[in-house]
Amino acid sequence: MARPREFDESAAVESAMHAFWAHGYEATSTQDLCDATGLGRSSVYNTFTSKKALFERSLTHYTDSQLTARQALLEGPGTAAERLTALLTTTIDSELERNRRGCLVVNTLAELGMPDDGIGAALRSDTERNLAMLTECAREGVLDGSLRSGRDPADVAQFVLNTVTGLKVMSRRDTSREAMYAVADLALSAVVA
Amino acid sequence: MARPREFDESAAVESAMHAFWAHGYEATSTQDLCDATGLGRSSVYNTFTSKKALFERSLTHYTDSQLTARQALLEGPGTAAERLTALLTTTIDSELERNRRGCLVVNTLAELGMPDDGIGAALRSDTERNLAMLTECAREGVLDGSLRSGRDPADVAQFVLNTVTGLKVMSRRDTSREAMYAVADLALSAVVA
DNA sequence: CGCGTTTTGTACTGACCGATCCACAACCAA
DNA sequence: TTGGTTGTGGATCGGTCAGTACAAAACGCG
Numbered sequence: 001m002a003r004p005r006e007f008d009e010s011a012a013v014e015s016a017m018h019a020f021w022a023h024g025y026e027a028t029s030t031q032d033l034c035d036a037t038g039l040g041r042s043s044v045y046n047t048f049t050s051k052k053a054l055f056e057r058s059l060t061h062y063t064d065s066q067l068t069a070r071q072a073l074l075e076g077p078g079t080a081a082e083r084l085t086a087l088l089t090t091t092i093d094s095e096l097e098r099n100r101r102g103c104l105v106v107n108t109l110a111e112l113g114m115p116d117d118g119i120g121a122a123l124r125s126d127t128e129r130n131l132a133m134l135t136e137c138a139r140e141g142v143l144d145g146s147l148r149s150g151r152d153p154a155d156v157a158q159f160v161l162n163t164v165t166g167l168k169v170m171s172r173r174d175t176s177r178e179a180m181y182a183v184a185d186l187a188l189s190a191v192v193a
Numbered sequence: 194m195a196r197p198r199e200f201d202e203s204a205a206v207e208s209a210m211h212a213f214w215a216h217g218y219e220a221t222s223t224q225d226l227c228d229a230t231g232l233g234r235s236s237v238y239n240t241f242t243s244k245k246a247l248f249e250r251s252l253t254h255y256t257d258s259q260l261t262a263r264q265a266l267l268e269g270p271g272t273a274a275e276r277l278t279a280l281l282t283t284t285i286d287s288e289l290e291r292n293r294r295g296c297l298v299v300n301t302l303a304e305l306g307m308p309d310d311g312i313g314a315a316l317r318s319d320t321e322r323n324l325a326m327l328t329e330c331a332r333e334g335v336l337d338g339s340l341r342s343g344r345d346p347a348d349v350a351q352f353v354l355n356t357v358t359g360l361k362v363m364s365r366r367d368t369s370r371e372a373m374y375a376v377a378d379l380a381l382s383a384v385v386a
Numbered sequence: 387c388g389c390g391t392t393t394t395g396t397a398c399t400g401a402c403c404g405a406t407c408c409a410c411a412a413c414c415a416a
Numbered sequence: 417t418t419g420g421t422t423g424t425g426g427a428t429c430g431g432t433c434a435g436t437a438c439a440a441a442a443c444g445c446g
Contacts, residue, residue, distance in 0.1 A: 001414040002422035024304050026219035109365045110303030111217050127366050155375035162376045166359030172302045173320050182348035183355045190383035194444035195392035
């Protein structure tokens with residue numbers, strides 16, 4: 001029983017996410033967010049409270065969508081080795097499609113570290129969920145025989161996450177696609193049977 | 194035949210570097226730089242022209258000192274495998290000593306990408322020099338038999354750089370020392386003979 | 387001692403920052 | 417239609433931003 005919204009809230013979050021993604025947290029002004037979302041200042045603050053809160057929304061939106069895509073891949077068909085291979089190749093490909101903007105999570109980690117607030121909590125949660133998925137995949141790899149045994153699955157998960165994280169930074173360097181594939185290949189050689 | 198400086202220029206660069214390192218480029222204000230260096234605004238601008246120019250000085254100071262230390266290690270005694278092992282362990286140790294501030298190069302890459310200016314040039318130069326050193330080390334490793342053969346030394350270099358870069362981001366996560374060592378161990382297992 | 391030159395401290399610039407205020411618009415229920 | 421409630425646009429808030437202007441200060445040199 002009041003005036004309805006004139007915009008789609010989740011679409012606004014999506015737009016804000018791209019603005020933060022492209023320029024980082026500090027370098028994105030509230031005016032940039034208004035421009036990106038098409039909203040007036042009042043609507044932005046009325047809906048999202050503050051720049052930081054909107055960033056947190058954007059970040060969790062990013063991690064959630066990224067995580068579901070990754071989950072579909074890691075819990076999909078094929079051997080664990082095949083799924084890890086697919087994870088690395090799609091990481092490289094999508095990273096290059098993004099015009100070397102890198103990854104919002106990694107960029108945020110580098111820019112803000114682990115703040116003692118919702119942003120840090122979102123980063124922590126993302127890390128844990130990724131590690132959980134990768135650990136499970138590593139465990140399955142030992143069972144299906146596609147991955148080397150003798151390693152703690154949690155360590156394998158950390159290693160894969162480290163490689164993926166590294167690739168997301170390497171994409172911001174000038175690193176060529178071929179070099180990135182070579183990195184992925186070498187990393188896989190450490191874990192596949 | 195004029196009024197002499199009242200401060201040490203390179204000491205000021207060192208202080209500015211730590212300020213940028215701790216908070217990133219955007220989040221470090223010119224006032225922060227004055228506080229960190231102990232200089233007045235006039236002295237800062239008279240000596241370093243602009244915030245960006247001072248950042249560039251700070252960044253090259255960082256890369257130069259980091260590179261000489263790394264060079265001493267990679268071109269030092271021992272087999273190539275031993276030197277690469279030492280590189281990874283000292284990377285982890287020094288990264289943890291820094292209170293998880295991460296690496297200025299990686300943080301800058303994530304925050305600013307590869308700008309088309311002196312900063313981008315400094316980042317590019319640092320990458321190339323690191324890859325050159327690592328490539329040479331990988332080549333030597335094939336000769337001294339400590340590293341697996343059959344891989345392009347340039348690819349091995351990219352892989353090691355990727356691992357190191359990843360670890361520098363992982364240090365900004367909550368990643369434990371043990372997990373980081375496990376990552377290093379797995380990475381080494383891919384390249385050592 | 388002054389004179390030329392550079393550094394330094396301080397005040398200041400216009401622009402922009404994140405955030406708020408408020409009048410008005412738009413809707414629903416009564 | 418009217419009253420209650422929420423959304424919106426635009427002006428505006430105090431504060432900070434990077435950078436500058438300028439005069440006093442500190443030296444080397446004659």
